[in-house]
Amino acid sequence: MSEQSNFSERVWHIVAAIPPGKVTTYGDVALLAGSPRAARQVGGVLRRLPAGSTLPWFRVINRHGRISLQGDDLFRQRDALEAEGIEVSDAGEIALDKYRWEYDR
DNA sequence: CTCATGACCGTTA
DNA sequence: ATAACGGCCATGA
Numbered sequence: 675m676s677e678q679s680n681f682s683e684r685v686w687h688i689v690a691a692i693p694p695g696k697v698t699t700y701g702d703v704a705l706l707a708g709s710p711r712a713a714r715q716v717g718g719v720l721r722r723l724p725a726g727s728t729l730p731w732f733r734v735i736n737r738h739g740r741i742s743l744q745g746d747d748l749f750r751q752r753d754a755l756e757a758e759g760i761e762v763s764d765a766g767e768i769a770l771d772k773y774r775w776e777y778d779r
Numbered sequence: 780c781t782c783a784t785g786a787c788c789g790t791t792a
Numbered sequence: 793a794t795a796a797c798g799g800c801c802a803t804g805a
Contacts, residue, residue: 679784681802681803692798697783701787702788709800709801711788711799712787712800712802714785714787714788714801715785715787715801715803716789716802717786717787718784718785718786718801719786719802721786722803722804737789741786741802743786747786751786769780
């Protein structure tokens with residue numbers, strides 16, 4: 675009965691399920707949301723999150739294991755990840771092999 | 780309805 | 793390793 679009506683809602687549910695200390699990619703979220711080619715739109719959804727949202731948007735990075743954001747947003751995402759034990763280089767690189775979230779079920 | 784945008788990705792060089 | 797290019801497609805104006 676939990677049929678999600680639209681892409682944005684599916685993205686919200688998936689991102690909300692990423693456990694602390696883990697990350698996933700835009701492409702993986704798109705895949706789980708049922709639109710394998712809509713990785714770009716995942717970023718669009720996260721960019722338009724309502725102010726005050728508690729969604730852990732910072733646990734989504736790109737396929738290279740790098741933070742896609744620039745400038746101040748890059749620093750904020752890096753700090754949020756480091757705060758839960760994820761190692762991030764100054765350039766914004768994360769070891770996907772080590773921190774990638776495996777969705778099962 | 781059309782059009783522009785873009786927190787992406789795979790391929791190619 | 794980096795960079796350019798084209799395709800992709802949900803969203804908002």
